[in-house]
Amino acid sequence: MHHLLKNKKAIVFDGDGTLYLGETLIAGSLNFLAVTKQARISTYICTNNSSKTPEEYHKKYKNLKLPFTQKNILISTHSSIQALNERQLRSLYILGTDSVIAWIESFGFTHTKSNPQAILLTYDTSLTYNKIESVTKLLRTEIPYFATHPDLVCPTEHGPLPDVGTWITMFKQTTGRTPDAIFGKPNPKILDPILKKHNCGLEDIVFIGDRLYTDIALGQGNALTTVLTLTGETDMKMATESNIKATYMCKNLLNLI
Numbered sequence: 524m525h526h527l528l529k530n531k532k533a534i535v536f537d538g539d540g541t542l543y544l545g546e547t548l549i550a551g552s553l554n555f556l557a558v559t560k561q562a563r564i565s566t567y568i569c570t571n572n573s574s575k576t577p578e579e580y581h582k583k584y585k586n587l588k589l590p591f592t593q594k595n596i597l598i599s600t601h602s603s604i605q606a607l608n609e610r611q612l613r614s615l616y617i618l619g620t621d622s623v624i625a626w627i628e629s630f631g632f633t634h635t636k637s638n639p640q641a642i643l644l645t646y647d648t649s650l651t652y653n654k655i656e657s658v659t660k661l662l663r664t665e666i667p668y669f670a671t672h673p674d675l676v677c678p679t680e681h682g683p684l685p686d687v688g689t690w691i692t693m694f695k696q697t698t699g700r701t702p703d704a705i706f707g708k709p710n711p712k713i714l715d716p717i718l719k720k721h722n723c724g725l726e727d728i729v730f731i732g733d734r735l736y737t738d739i740a741l742g743q744g745n746a747l748t749t750v751l752t753l754t755g756e757t758d759m760k761m762a763t764e765s766n767i768k769a770t771y772m773c774k775n776l777l778n779l780i
């Protein structure tokens with residue numbers, strides 16, 4: 524643990540499968556956060572799950588007794604907003620929950636079905652066939668197409684549920700199109716706000732997560748330290764067979780302490 528945290532500025536955790544599963548804490552989460560607090564290291568949570576606003580996440584974390592303020596919550600939607608701003612795209616068709624759409628609009632974007640400049644898929648837990656139809660029609664107009672994250676499934680207490688990556692596959696089958704860009708993990712730009720805040724580089728950060736192709740892939744080809752925890756999607760066999768390798772691996776966060 525001492526070795527892992529030495530000279531680090533921040534520890535970033537994935538959410539689902541790492542600190543909690545749905546509405547249940549994973550054993551060791553609070554113990555581990557107590558240790559980082561004692562070591563005076565900043566902690567963040569970084570999730571691809573774009574179904575909630577920071578305010579909604581903050582409420583959820585308060586109920587779970589996880590000590591993250593809204594400023595310490597990074598969602599794939601944050602890096603998507605940043606990237607769409609850079610591309611100067613203002614009118615969007617957003618596949619998303621009402622609260623997420625309203626939150627994105629608060630950054631100066633307009634959500635519209637009529638002649639939007641681009642399409643953005645977020646994890647819309649209020650998805651309807653009607654919305655699937657709207658996205659499909661707009662994809663045929665060849666406007667830019669983006670997604671907040673590539674995750675195929677979202678883990679829950681009752682097993683995995685279809686997530687944005689699965690919808691991307693559905694739209695590929697229907698229209699032949701795949702997103703022009705995906706802004707969440709494993710795109711390391713999602714960590715930019717942390718690098719800026721601490722005026723540091725990826726080598727000063729530790730990322731702890733349970734999924735190989737998003738969390739651990741964040742650290743491939745750069746200096747980010749990654750820790751794979753086997754409390755979520757990945758088991759030892761998957762970890763051993765994968766080309767994506769974490770810097771460290773642990774059975775759970777108690778084991779890591």
Ligand SMILES: [Mg+2]
Pocket residue numbers: 537538539540541732733734755
């Ligand atoms: Mg996860």
